[in-house]
Amino acid sequence: MCALGAAVCFGTATVLQAMAARAANTGEGGGEAALFLRAVRQWRYLAGLALDGLGFLLQVAALRSIPLYTVGAALASSLAVTAVVAARLLRVRLSGGEWGAVALVCTGLALLGVASGTEGDRAGSTALKYAMLATAVAVLLLGLCGGRLPERGRASVLGLGAGLGFGVVEVSVRLIDSLAPSDLLANPATYALLLGGGAAFLSLTSALQRGSVTTATAAMVIGETIGPAAVGVVWLGDRTREGMAWVAVLGFLVAVAGALALARFGEAPPQTPQTPQTPETPQTEETQETPQTSETPQTPQTQEVPPHEAPPGKTPPPAGPGVSPGSTRRSRN
Numbered sequence: 001m002c003a004l005g006a007a008v009c010f011g012t013a014t015v016l017q018a019m020a021a022r023a024a025n026t027g028e029g030g031g032e033a034a035l036f037l038r039a040v041r042q043w044r045y046l047a048g049l050a051l052d053g054l055g056f057l058l059q060v061a062a063l064r065s066i067p068l069y070t071v072g073a074a075l076a077s078s079l080a081v082t083a084v085v086a087a088r089l090l091r092v093r094l095s096g097g098e099w100g101a102v103a104l105v106c107t108g109l110a111l112l113g114v115a116s117g118t119e120g121d122r123a124g125s126t127a128l129k130y131a132m133l134a135t136a137v138a139v140l141l142l143g144l145c146g147g148r149l150p151e152r153g154r155a156s157v158l159g160l161g162a163g164l165g166f167g168v169v170e171v172s173v174r175l176i177d178s179l180a181p182s183d184l185l186a187n188p189a190t191y192a193l194l195l196g197g198g199a200a201f202l203s204l205t206s207a208l209q210r211g212s213v214t215t216a217t218a219a220m221v222i223g224e225t226i227g228p229a230a231v232g233v234v235w236l237g238d239r240t241r242e243g244m245a246w247v248a249v250l251g252f253l254v255a256v257a258g259a260l261a262l263a264r265f266g267e268a269p270p271q272t273p274q275t276p277q278t279p280e281t282p283q284t285e286e287t288q289e290t291p292q293t294s295e296t297p298q299t300p301q302t303q304e305v306p307p308h309e310a311p312p313g314k315t316p317p318p319a320g321p322g323v324s325p326g327s328t329r330r331s332r333n
Helices: 002-024 031-040 043-063 068-075 078-089 096-114 126-144 154-175 181-186 188-210 213-234 245-265 269-304 325-332
Strands: none
Touching: 002 031, 002 043, 002 068, 002 078, 002 188, 002 213, 031 043, 031 188, 043 068, 043 154, 068 096, 068 154, 068 213, 078 096, 078 213, 096 213, 096 245, 126 154, 126 188, 154 188, 154 213, 188 213, 213 245
């Protein structure tokens, strides 16, 4: 229940952070760090952070009781939460391909959850703790350089980086055995946890601002699920159920296929509002002012010119051949 509650918190927080990130994209520039600082000023981003904090507490409680890959499989349901909330708040219409890809990711990660066994009891080595710290630094560099990545697939790469950062947090929770202040300060996993979480938020903010919410979230879930699951099995002693190893492999392949499908067909929602601007064609209605040309029927005014030459009630006599109108007037005199 703790893992599922964390999934609801994380899925809703993702959409709220996406709304804040898009509102912070004012075109002022300044790089990814400036974008993050502008997004933090948005109340939606702060609400998302609050939900992330609550979800993290629920996640820690789950990590202390079940294997890493089981927690990851439960958190994968945040994809469904993200899709539903994004369709509601961001007015995003998910295509059939996106819904199918989301279903593939959820199915693959659910298979990983079915194959889960007991939690491992191995203590992490010092090398593993420093490896988590190095991974957190790499994710931080990726988030800072996110704006220089190629536009195609940028949201997937940044989302995957965010997932790896959150994965570092998951593993680091397992690597912290004592909560005594002196032990926390001497443990590299403590710094990996803090740095990995901050780097993940930075990468996720950039990914949500630059691409499809569902695409970035799918890549993030892959990164935060597959990596920690492998670490838990190989180095921390997590095991699958007897005879269920092939199910775990199948779940991995299906989940990756679904994420790739989302990366290929996902579209950034901000580009759609530009289409309503094209109906500015009603400006052509101004051309309908051409009915002003109907004023040309004022030509009847030219008929008023000849009658004013003669006195009222008389018409000028016709001039004979070879005689001008002026000569007829002299002969009558």
